[in-house]
Amino acid sequence: MSYPRAVLFDHDGTLVDTEPQWAAAKRHVAGTHQQSWDTEDDHATLGGTVQDAARLMVERGATDSVEEITRQLAEHVIGSMDHEVPFLPGIPSLLRELKEAGTPAAIVTNALGSVARTTSAGAPDVLTRIVSHDDVSRAKPDPEPYLAGARLLGVPPRDCVAMEDSEPGVESAVAAGMTVVVVPGDKPVPEGPHRVFVDAHEDVTLDFLRSLTPPA
Template structure:
């Protein structure tokens, strides 16, 4: 039976059912999305989209930008072409990535609680993988600025055949780590990413960042990683629904 936490109880995440806290198994691994989840780079992407569309004489709305969140970059390029960007997909992707890398080199905008959770996972021996639709050139910039040893492996958008919401990225991460994906917790912020993680069979925590995280059966949610610790991830793995968002 799933147990939902009252949002007013946050950040007290002690288990309330009959299973003792110390009996909960740690995740075999934690699989992290990057943009919006680990780092608040979505504003960087949106600014680059505006710049590109407007340079080609088009207009770009905030609502259009939100529809891009979590998409494979090839899909985003098609949407930008439809908005009037007369460039091949590869050039569009290169432009967007280069602009975001420029910003990340100035400052990595870590989401609140992300670095602390990474450190706790490392202290408790839980390996992490980064699973992102951004390309490796950007992902490596972010990982280099994370606490040393935070990520064992990276699965990036230019390394998979099928991007999110297909389960391939999360299945690939579990395979590279040598773990059972159903014994892992995925941390995501977009409906596309959440669908990918759940399709792969990972217990999933949705972090509300740029777009709302919907209420779905079995989906845990939080407005911030600052409210989440490793014990909470163990509860999610055990089948509890940890819901800290007030709808």
Template structure:
């Protein structure tokens, strides 16, 4: 059976559509501090390392808090929303469970922090993700390849034999730089074509075998 050695998943906008949660929290922080926050500002942050986002918000709104403190403010707001409802992306949970059933190891590679990931994982069977790499575990966030290289190494597989699933230019750049074939399912921001990128409009109907047939262009 033609299956990938492993599938490495981004989370926000790929597995779960939490980007609206982040955007709502960003707007709430701006309103609380008397600042202006635009849709364009929100789009600048999609897929970023959280500290990069925290610094952007701190600078844009003129906050006295550090970037690290802004990140904690963001996480407080988003985690509270996730605990009420997990907004799975179309076809994502089904594909993830199919991979689990087929014995294909999966890794989660996200720039979100562990305390945000935990309430989402509670809605999946144990060991659905054999490896979890979060933004607070790496020195270099996406678009640097460190997070994907770390996940592949932890799984004991060659990144070239892995498929990464991403939704943003930042994430796709990170995964391709690590050597993965990247299945790109754009969500809130457009993703340009590039080496190693294969595009689908949705994960609905995608099978483990289809992922195994993908090859870097």
């Protein structure tokens, strides 16, 4: 089979444009706990887990548990995706190409499984596997999430390509032994081995992915 044999997508900011929904959720939930949440807080928790944001709210005095605040955040985001999954530009056509080529794909994310499942339901024939924060003991930047994704798809990590928009995710995929396509995100990602940068999500087509080479 041609390279890549599988494609593994990060979720927020790579596959779907849910960063605004998460930002709105954090502001809403923080407000219910008589706290504020601003852009600086968004950047401080970018690339981390939902639990990181919930933990910060608890540290600031929220009386609910980290688990309960996490649930509140996820519920707010899922509610905002009720009518349509906000796939980023170029992603729907890429998913169609992968489906037609029979190339399996998965979501590998630090986000919650409940949110990722809402997204996978928008492309159920392609996004057949999910690795979320709920499924691993060590989140990105540890390689465990991407290794788990490759294992679920039955493809060696070296034969997979990952798509990411943040440094923790890129580190995770590279450490797992994958070539990573880096799409624009809120924070710049440093150059490095096995990192291929594109100017826009729309630049990532199946032909582009097939032009890449696996790590040596």
